[in-house]
Amino acid sequence: MQYRTLGRTGLKVSEIGLGGEWFNGLTAEESTAIVDTAQQSGINYIDIFMPQAPTRSNLGIALKGRREEFIIQGHLCTVFEDGQYTRTRDIEKTKRSFADLLERLQTDYIDVGMIHYVDSEEDFRTVFEGPVMEYAKELKASGVVRHLGMSSHNPHIALKAVESGLIDVLMFSINPAYDMEAADTDIYDLMEFKGMAQSGLVVDEARQKLYSACEAAGVAITVMKPLGAGTLLKAESSPFGTAMTVPQCIQYCLDRNGVKVVIVGCHTVEEVKEAVKYDEVPAAERSYAHIFSAGSAIHMTGRCMYCNHCQPCPAHIDIAAVTKFLDLAKQQDTVPETVAQHYWALSATADDCLMCGRCEPNCPFGVKVRENMKEARAVFGQKRV
Template sequence: MINNELGNTGLNVSRIGFGGIPIQRLAQSEVNKIMKHLTEQGINFIDTARAYTVSESYIGEALKDGLREKFILATKTQARTYDAMKADIETSLKNLQTDYIDLYQLHLLKTREDYDLVMSENGAYRALKEAKAAGKIGHIGVTAHNAVFLESLLDEMPFETIQFPYNLVERQAEMLFERAKAKGIGVIVMKPLAGGALDNADLSIRFILENKNVDIAIPGMDSIEQVTQNAAIGAGNLPLSESECLQADQIALELGTQFCRRCGYCLPCAAGIDIPMQFLLEGYLTRYDLNDYATTRYVNQPVDASACIKCGLCEPRCPYHLPIREMLTRVTKAFAAVL
């Protein structure tokens, strides 16, 4: 496995890391085997989140007997206030059965108002700084889905790493990554297979690793076979051929006609729908096969896809000209079939 320095953190990470979303549907015994196999394949970075139901707990249980020191652990939370963040850090430590988390991230930062709240006196960042000073966490990062917004924060934000979607289809973060790398900010790529929309893992991950500004990609894995396959890609250094580059562009073109990149330009919705979230949850339902995870979050939204009034205001705003109304109807039908 080829390793990279994660920005200026001093962390030496395998360039393929383990994404902890899919293990929610496994048994603890299966997760134990996967964690052991990660060490055998040279993968030393694990990413999970408070929102991933049992993922933290599964990982903690699997690592408790001698494996913890073999990994760089990263988790994240959508907590925005001091008290909520302080509580979530303690919950993560307990779930992961450790006294130290290498990287704790603010999950899904979306707006300037969101950022200002986090950085306020009673915001989440103060709790993160205190936890770092106390030795409970090592480094502080952020995840987001809006490249323009995140890039606008680079000159002022205190975060040591960024985690952002990047793959054959979602390439909007390339300038963000270049600027982050120049500033010594670690670059972590999530959604390397576009939430399961891309089925050629070799092509997709090699495309990502060719970007010199990317430190690590974290595909979700739920089997020993996937670990072996992804580790082999990370251990190689085979550049894409001309024909593979053309294939990558063709895949992007084909998926681009019906694929949401979660840029958020379609918002605000007249009916109050978080439009990108509908397509993200649909992906968890139909591609990740996370039925319970997706449906629970879908029904707990203040407004879901079924509330679309077909006004069409969103569609001219979409830089990819997606038929959003038609796609929201598809989401509604998909969830109606399982609820």
């Protein structure tokens, strides 16, 4: 494992980090096995935004006795309400959720306190001019949070955060597909992807400016969505028409200015091992030049990244899970029995969708959630009695 300095924080971090979202649904034993493998492989960075109590508690068990061996990027403003994850700007809810994070992780500090998911101008003002930022500053002043960060998908809003001088770390969505999309300045009304360049590596100007600004200011970038939720790993789903490998995706991200850690979601020990193969393969096998020879019109409009930023759902549907199972089902001529079983085991399915559309304005990737729900209803049919 290679290590980099996390910008002006001075922390030495592994180039590959663990994405905690994929710990959801795992047991304490499964969580511990993943953390064991990560540590043995040299990974020392973990992102934890999930507010689910069992997930946090299981990670606390996994980290017990070795907390100091890991650098934790823990999020502010994520809460678990009415049985589901949601983002909040309510300061009292934020405080309770953060206290819960500390308690369940069995720690008295977080290395990087990440203000969660700021993508619009309005939300930026709410956070940076309001009680959330004041609370974050208090946490930093007291040492409960060592360094401040913010997560975003919008290069313009992210740049404002960097230029504010208040954040030390930026969590940003990076992969070749995203970087070739034109930036949308009005992310609150949905990010509108304009299409990608069809030849050569043409990084969107706003993103290029952001990455360089981070490097110059010493603001470290930790990367989310490096695999495009797996989209880039298969030719049939990749917008380039050709598959990438995990090492190639990681290499692409590490080649961007400002990037220090590439956070990969790992649901199993095997997936951790797959991610750390990056350090084992020769440089030629990390090359991603082949993806730019596809020559077809490519874009990411409407592709679900399974991030669940569309939540909360008034019908209590785990929208990311429904979409995952829909995508899996569509890859086969007939719906695999195991996929159908997992789908119908959900506490709420597409059949419960109210078609209210409240989810869609929350999606940073322009996904037509209601259309996916209609398709899931048709693909999975009725539950077998």
